[in-house]
Amino acid sequence: MINESDMKPEKNTFPRWRKATLDEIVEVMRQVHGRDVSRYDESFLTKSIDKRLAATSMDTPVAYLEHLAQDREEAEALFRSLSIGYSEFFRDPLTFALLEQVVLPGLAEKKEKTGRGEIRVWSAGCAAGQEAWSVAILLEEMAAARGKPLPYRIFATDLSPAELTVARTGVYDAVGLQNVRWRHLHTYFTRKEERYTLVPRLRDRVDFSAYDLLDGYSVCPPVSVYGDFDLVLCCNLLFYYRPEIRSAILEKVQGCLAPGGYFVTGETEGGIVKESGGLRAVAPPPAVFQKIEPRR
Ligand SMILES: C[S@@+](CC[C@H](N)C(=O)[O-])C[C@H]1O[C@@H](n2cnc3c(N)ncnc32)[C@H](O)[C@@H]1O
DSSP states (O other): OOOHHHHSOOSOOOTTOOHHHHHHHHHHHHHTTOOOOTTBOHHHHHHHHHHHHHHTTOSSHHHHHHHHHHOHHHHHHHHHHTOOOOOOTTOSHHHHHHIIIIIHHHHHHHHHHHTOOOEEEEEESOTTTHHHHHHHHHHHHHHHHHTSOOOEEEEEEESOHHHHHHHHHTEEESTTOTTSOHHHHHHHEEEETTEEEEOHHHHTTEEEEEOOTTOTTOSSOGGGSSOOEEEEEOOSOGGGBOHHHHHHHHHHHHHTEEEEEEEEOOTTTHHHHHHHOSEEESSTTTOEEEEOOOOO
16 A cells, blocks of 8 residues: 555655656656646655656656656556545544534534534545545434434545445455544444444445546536535645645635535645635644635
């Protein structure tokens, strides 16, 4: 499995790289192989190509460029390497503590007061579902503690059909379960040897579907019909993209938020969101935001 921390964009640490060569690689991918990699953050792209250099035993980026121009399989290998699907249950513990103690109880109370139906959640870029299931566990726990039904719907979307297949199966190995409380593990999973399967009553609570956040023809995932989400999670995805692409994604997810709705991002991505405006950080470190309503 790809270790995500190896891949996170950072300052370019590869002095042998020339920007011109990177641009040529992007052009070869587009013109020869029909794959658009220009949307990715430059340092992430450089790092990913450098890994392909090592895998193909090429000495220099220029040698790799020549190889790439003639080899479709290599182009597909490079394209696949840009899709990082790593995830964990309750991945950022501080963020999930804030959801558990402040955000979700607040939303439940608001729904009850206004009689405005279910809590609507969107996990955007859900990978194999760990994030969506983590929110479902918190909501189930809250309902049990309150002793009354808590209507909610979770929509979880991703680009990758392979990730969505695992998500729908709801079967995981122990990697990625390290932040799950012992009690939750025993309540919401059944264990068979080293595999953990989500219990059926939880599996009915999340609706998985394919959706590209960069789809220009829709303003929210079609399966949700009208968006209007009380909570949107878009974590550990923004930093793989160039700034203008990040802004387009942020604009889309903010447009889907209900008045006073919450937006959650990865703990290392908070700075990107702050820069975009329209949201206020709920608490430091800024990974949980609330939609700012325009003054009348
Ligand atoms: C690193 S995983 C993060 C998963 C989860 N959100 C988390 O924080 O653990 C990033 C996921 O975003 C998905 N993704 C990347 N770009 C996307 C896009 N444009 N539309 C939908 N999903 C996307 C990838 O397929 C991958 O599964």
